[in-house]
Amino acid sequence: MTNINTTSLSTLADWLAHLETAHPTVIELGLQRVGSVRDRLGIQFECPVIIVGGTNGKGSTCAMLESILMQGGYKVGLYTSPHLIHFNERARINGVSVADAEFVSAFEQVEEAKQDTSLSYFEFTMLACVKIFADAKLDVVILEVGLGGRLDAVNIFDADVAIITSVDIDHVEYLGDTREAIGFEKAGIFRAGRTAICSDPAAPLSLIEHANKIGADLWLFNRDFNYSGDKQQWNFAGRQHRRHSLAYPSLRGANQLLNASAALAALEALRTRLPLGAQEVRSGLVMVDLPGRFQVLPGVPAVVLDVAHNPHAAATLHQNLDNMGFHAYTYAVFGAMQDKDIAGVISQLKNQIDHWCLTDLPLPRGATAEHIQSLLTEQNVVNDKDHSIQCFENPASAYTYAVSKAGENDRIVVFGSFLTVAGVIQQRNEQQ
Template sequence: MNYEQALEYMYSQLPMYQRVGGTAFKKDLTNTLALCEAMGNPQKKFKSIHIGGTNGKGSSSSFTAAILQRAGYKVGLYTSPHLQSFTERIRVNGQNLPEKEVVQFVEQYQELIEEVKPSFFEMTVAMAFEHFAKEQVDYAVIEVGLGGRLDSTNVIEPEACLITNIGMDHMDMLGDTPQAIAAEKAGIIKSKTPVVISQTQKEVSTVFMDKAKEVNAPITFGDRKYTVRDGVEGTIDVYKDGMLWGTEVNVGLKGKYQYYNLPGVLKLIDVLNPLLPKKIKKDDIIGGLENVVKLTAVKGRWQQLGTSPQIFCDVGHNEEGIKEIIKQIGSLSFQKLHMVLGVVKEKDLSKILTLLPEDATYYFCTPKVPRGLSATELQKAADQAGLKGIVIEDVKEAVATAKQEASVEDLIFIGGSTFVVAELDL
């Protein structure tokens, strides 16, 4: 079996949320626990940090990993979905899982897999745990896949947890109110384990506080300790307890929505520091934030792909994420806006399309996953929302057309779905 065959086995044998959606979502942890038990419980062989939320959990995971790396720790990082290579999901100090280890895992555990019948995600989580244990990482930063309480990652016993925010996404599986979704996300809060909430959101704060009280977990809110403001020339100024903590700090991920994520990450480091054998210094934090892309290889977060015209992409794909992208676009200077847009089938288009600017030119495309909504259907819905554009099914062809049509003073944005960004050359 080679790498391509191993991947094909994983994709064809096992349901995968990335490809098929909600039918791959398992409503309990039985399979993950069975896999880990049969593998000798690798998740108990390293220390971990668990990070969940609706938006920002991937960025927050990358920031946390980068800061720990900068402080000299060997750090595993588990994130999902991947953009271009499956091996991006499992990294150690920014290095992707070697392809040969994917093959070895499938070959070694094929009988177990066929007995347990785990989902794609459940098997990938077990693969990550095995790799981190084998690599003897000091800490593994584990991003929740979907929800929290019943997510496959929720078999770890972390040193601390971080929950970024709550938004109305995946309502078909997590609930149709902010409180219901928050309750699922709060499921990662563990007994006597400190938890940090990045943003104080009035409608859900009590959900987290009640859960923390129930399991006797110390809880703090990042934005009550830290605030982030614009600095000079694209930098940020950070305030701690209202006092200037860091000035002209360079952050490797440039989207202003990171201002919501950073207070949680900074507070998480405060919480972790007393538990660490080697303390994280202020220089480690600033260096980690600045070099997050280099240290973790994170992609697709307000990533600039070109100048003259300016070209940006972003994986933001729900109502809250799109709002922040529109704000970010509004902060830039350009003549005309071109938007290459694709989405997946289960998105509430009525909420997303009404947020988008009517004076942009749209290039509607179809992400190459079974869940991808056809560009023609997207165009029909967009037309009803007053958005005008053309259908170009292929993502790269749509980008190429936008480049041909744009002048050097224009702005091209590419997004709407993680799977649109996944088809770009990042």
């Protein structure tokens, strides 16, 4: 924790560097501190608020909501975290990242309003983002949960529609080590008398019971909404509304129709406040863009970018890789945070990867490449003429090595932490 005269902070980079050390812990769950600063800032929304939580699929669902609503002509604010390349990605208005100067102004306002309250990096920056939204006279606000739900900072706002995309094991030190415990934490974003959507096909009983206990209007996948389709198009069926002959979302992957269905269920619940036509929905799905979610880059060898960093996401990545067709060898560029279930991720993908290019990450929380190598060895991943394990200091050097070795019939899968994918994207951008 540092004491600094914040009047000396004039750029976004200055502020972010300060905020990284301004609070004694990286993560501190709870709503009292951040709620008190929200009140002093006078932040409130007259427009609909959609809050999206879940173990995986949050970012995709938020991106689809944003894209469809923008096609409908609405002024949309989207808050997401973490960012991939630039901090500004965390707050977008009508698809455009907020400018540095706006962030600096918002940070100054949060700093003044917090008085003696200590806020974490996540809490401080989230408040700045929503302060910008509150001043922008938006038609709809979409907020992505950072961690869990019940005690996450975005839960200081009451969702008109709350979405839980999936429930699986992650962040066990904060949320518990069972789906039931985690489901209860995530259901904390539900509100009495308001729409609560869960698109996990096996919703935990704890989530259902909490929704019923508080009197939320719970929509469950396969009970209140579902989808069907063939290779060309798909259909959505909600409680009262159906949408036929929809284009597949431009986001690739096995779970994207689940995510799209959750988004369309939310929009059905809000249809009297945010009406949308069929063409606006179709166009929004086709035009949605979200880097790093089973993103297949053009060219050879095939390069896949995916921020899969827990076993549930790794299982989906496994399925998506299976659907890609034949590749002679698969090279993996993989780096992860040490608090993740790295062994669980490896177990999902070890039979699909021939050559592992392991990388350190530029944060104290990052697992070392050597540690990941030891976990691979424990799972009997070997070095032989068709398999290898190499360690690198950073994602860029790991990726450069993979490119030098991969043939045009091979593929390179860059996955794990956001920092792993971001490091490769930045390296590719510098080479272009």
